[in-house]
Amino acid sequence: MKKETNTLKTKLRDGYLNTMLGVIARTLCAMSKFDATLQKELEGVPENFILQMKVLPNVASMSVQKNSKGQLDYLGKEPNKGQKANVVIAIKHPELAFLVFSFQENNAQAFARNRTIIEGDLSMAMRMIRCISHLEVYILPKAAAKKALKRYPAISFLEKTRTAAKIYGHLTLDLLPGKTT
Amino acid sequence: MSTPCYEFFCPVKIIAGVKSLEHIPHELANFSAFRPLVITDQGVKNAGLIQHIDDAFNSSDINIVDIFDDVPPDSSTLLVTQIADLYRKLDCDSIIAIGGGSVIDTSKGVNILVSEGGDDVTAYSGVDSLKKPLKPFFVIPTTAGTGSEVTSVAVIADTVKNTKVVFTCSFLLPNVAILDPRMTKTLPPKITAATAMDALTHAIEAFTCMGKNPLSDSYATAAISKISQNIINVMDNPSDEMGRLELAQASTMAGIAFSNSMVGLIHALGHSLGATCHIPHGVCMNIFLPHALDYNLRHGESILGEILLPLAGAEAYANTPSNQRPQAVIDYIHKLKDKLHTRCQLPRSLKETGRVEQAQFAKIVELTVDDAALILNPIEVDREDAMAILKRAW
Numbered sequence: 304m305k306k307e308t309n310t311l312k313t314k315l316r317d318g319y320l321n322t323m324l325g326v327i328a329r330t331l332c333a334m335s336k337f338d339a340t341l342q343k344e345l346e347g348v349p350e351n352f353i354l355q356m357k358v359l360p361n362v363a364s365m366s367v368q369k370n371s372k373g374q375l376d377y378l379g380k381e382p383n384k385g386q387k388a389n390v391v392i393a394i395k396h397p398e399l400a401f402l403v404f405s406f407q408e409n410n411a412q413a414f415a416r417n418r419t420i421i422e423g424d425l426s427m428a429m430r431m432i433r434c435i436s437h438l439e440v441y442i443l444p445k446a447a448a449k450k451a452l453k454r455y456p457a458i459s460f461l462e463k464t465r466t467a468a469k470i471y472g473h474l475t476l477d478l479l480p481g482k483t484t
Numbered sequence: 485m486s487t488p489c490y491e492f493f494c495p496v497k498i499i500a501g502v503k504s505l506e507h508i509p510h511e512l513a514n515f516s517a518f519r520p521l522v523i524t525d526q527g528v529k530n531a532g533l534i535q536h537i538d539d540a541f542n543s544s545d546i547n548i549v550d551i552f553d554d555v556p557p558d559s560s561t562l563l564v565t566q567i568a569d570l571y572r573k574l575d576c577d578s579i580i581a582i583g584g585g586s587v588i589d590t591s592k593g594v595n596i597l598v599s600e601g602g603d604d605v606t607a608y609s610g611v612d613s614l615k616k617p618l619k620p621f622f623v624i625p626t627t628a629g630t631g632s633e634v635t636s637v638a639v640i641a642d643t644v645k646n647t648k649v650v651f652t653c654s655f656l657l658p659n660v661a662i663l664d665p666r667m668t669k670t671l672p673p674k675i676t677a678a679t680a681m682d683a684l685t686h687a688i689e690a691f692t693c694m695g696k697n698p699l700s701d702s703y704a705t706a707a708i709s710k711i712s713q714n715i716i717n718v719m720d721n722p723s724d725e726m727g728r729l730e731l732a733q734a735s736t737m738a739g740i741a742f743s744n745s746m747v748g749l750i751h752a753l754g755h756s757l758g759a760t761c762h763i764p765h766g767v768c769m770n771i772f773l774p775h776a777l778d779y780n781l782r783h784g785e786s787i788l789g790e791i792l793l794p795l796a797g798a799e800a801y802a803n804t805p806s807n808q809r810p811q812a813v814i815d816y817i818h819k820l821k822d823k824l825h826t827r828c829q830l831p832r833s834l835k836e837t838g839r840v841e842q843a844q845f846a847k848i849v850e851l852t853v854d855d856a857a858l859i860l861n862p863i864e865v866d867r868e869d870a871m872a873i874l875k876r877a878w
């Protein structure tokens with residue numbers, strides 16, 4: 304019989320993972336509305352394309368879909384009924400996911416260490432990974448982003464602050480009750 | 485940077501050396517397989533290599549049921565279905581693939597269909613779609629380069645949808661790989677050189693990219709030293725069977741290394757150039773190898789210098805101060821390319837291929853940044869970086 308030790312700790316961890324995936328998903332959607340870099344990457348992505356990121360087994364998940372305007376919509380944890388994600392990025396265990404989302408291991412390292420599985424259209428997966436790296440520059444503190452990325456781009460503090468402000472603006476709008484985007 | 489956590493897997497039985505083909509009947513019997521279908525191509529047939537296999541089955545109680553010898557260089561999922569039909573019609577119970585990358589990948593696809601059933605192999609594409617072992621599958625490589633005999637990947641073109649379908653699953657690994665010097669002896673000089681450079685690239689990327697681990701490192705360094713010690717000798721003495729065998733073993737070792745550590749920038753560029761300009765994979769590797777290593781080095785890659793020992797030997801390594809070793813590796817590879825060019829006109833630059841135009845660079849760049857091999861390159865590569873490397877490789 305499996306015994307879950309330290310349940311409070313694992314609950315906090317799993318809650319944190321869900322929050323982080325949710326933040327990434329909503330930020331991707333928000334930035335797709337104004338950020339030129341993201342929009343350019345998304346141009347090459349087919350309409351109705353779905354990206355799902357998850358932590359196995361069923362610990363945390365998020366899905367986003369490209370709409371007809373070329374922007375991303377947040378679908379929640381799973382794609383809508385009858386739909387299947389075109390790219391799934393899955394981390395094998397919540398402890399391994401925590402290494403990534405607490406910036407002890409970057410995405411490439413997690414993949415190199417066989418902790419991450421990427422399924423589906425790999426060239427689209429590369430595009431979405433670039434989008435996520437791009438957003439991490441803006442939403443993470445510089446020290447964390449430097450650990451999360453192979454190369455931290457040369458951007459000014461002002462540029463970072465401006466974009467971050469736009470993201471938070473869009474996020475707040477998106478979260479207003481009754482508004483579905 | 486060696487990873488503090490890694491996976492390593494290679495369950496392929498390797499039979500290498502003189503008269504190793506003669507081991508096949510016994511090995512088939514070990515799998516209770518008595519009705520093998522041989523899958524190969526016209527090149528293998530015209531080089532007279534089938535005769536060696538026939539000879540090996542003489543004085544055995546197993547007969548080859550049939551030989552399909554028409555796999556083209558760019559195989560397709562339709563062909564996979566066609567060969568699977570033949571296998572079923574003849575009631576075969578095992579597959580022997582004889583050839584290079586295309587034959588081996590096609591045979592992997594055939595094995596999926598004849599084991600799992602169905603007519604559409606694309607239904608099993610993606611990662612880990614197969615859940616149980618397939619039919620007994622033997623591979624006899626005739627080019628010393630791709631390493632497909634020890635990889636769990638198959639790439640097969642879907643000519644209807646005009647895409648490349650990728651299959652990744654450990655059940656695709658052959659049960660037995662046979663490296664017999666007779667089978668690579670007649671490989672033409674240019675293909676010998678190109679495939680050896682592919683194998684060298686596998687080993688170097690396995691050693692320098694992020695997925696490296698202690699086990700893949702040991703295969704990679706051993707492969708590098710075998711290739712550098714034998715390649716020129718084999719080019720000058722094509723019928724040197726032992727030299728050929730060394731290259732074949734090196735190719736398999738490099739295959740084991742990279743399939744457990746993955747490749748990086750050189751393959752990302754090579755896949756993209758190959759797809760855009762239809763240049764053979766080994767030629768692409770030969771062109772990009774030193775330039776991509778140079779790019780990684782200039783941006784902070786730190787272990788390239790260690791390759792000098794297996795590549796150039798102990799004396800050259802000891803005589804080179806440690807801070808000059810990385811550059812010495814790159815210089816060595818440039819010189820190796822020159823030597824191969826002198827011997828068989830293997831193109832050293834994009835221009836020398838005569839098949840690339842600078843106007844195609846933009847497309848190659850787009851494909852490169854979308855290539856999954858970049859994930860484990862030690863250095864980030866964006867569009868500008870990829871374009872700069874293409875210009876240097878011109």
Ligand SMILES: [Fe+2]
Pocket residue numbers: 630682685686751765769
């Ligand atoms: Fe290769």
